[in-house]
Amino acid sequence: MTSASIGAGLLLNVALPSGADAADLHGRINPRDNKWDDSWTTRLGKYRTVFDVSEMDAQPGAGAVPAVMDTYNMVLGTTDADLGFVLVIRHMAVAMLLDDSIWGKYDVGSDLKHTQKDGKPFQVNPFKDLLSLVQKRGVTVLGCQSAMTGYGAMLAQRAKTEIPATRTEVQAGILPGVIMLPNGLYALARAQNVGCGVMT
Secondary structure, X not given: OOHHHHHHHHXXXXXXXXXXXXXXXXXXXXXXXXXXXXXXXXXXXXXXXXXXXXXXXXXXXXXXXXXXXXXXXXXXXXXXXXXXXXXXXXXXXXXXXXXXXHHHHHOHHHHOXXXXXXXXXXXXXXXXXXXXXXXXOOOEEEEEHHHHHHHHHHHHHHHOOOHHHHHHHHHHOEOXXXXXXXXXXXXXXXXXXXXXXXXX
């Protein structure tokens, strides 16, 4: 299944199991829910940029972040602490935020255009070390909860498992340090509210 077909399924045509609720499937978020963490907005350095990654194979994607940080430090003499970089992972890229157990069990690697050297899909998350690296360098990694909820439903349908249980498993499999927000567009807008330019 391609990323395009998965995305279309999430947005429009995912077949609902008997008795399932469409609003629940697509992961709509209660706007009165006050669990969302906004404290990251107070920890950004002077030079602020938000990177928008909506596809796992996006270019420039998450892999561009360390190079841009290095270039700032080289040209301006800054340190990582001076850089208020934010990475928003949303839409079909949210699989990047899941640990190896989810990638292996649900064949997440088949959603990537590139494969391992042997031509087989990745059975572990090839992005996790990159995300850990940028987090250690001070980058704030934000995820789209709405997309993650929908992705959990899609994985359940692929594996023929129960949607609620699979969603719970997916939620527990989010990588450490990732801050989930109601949706990715809100994350992008909020980053701009606090002075981030946008890199897409």
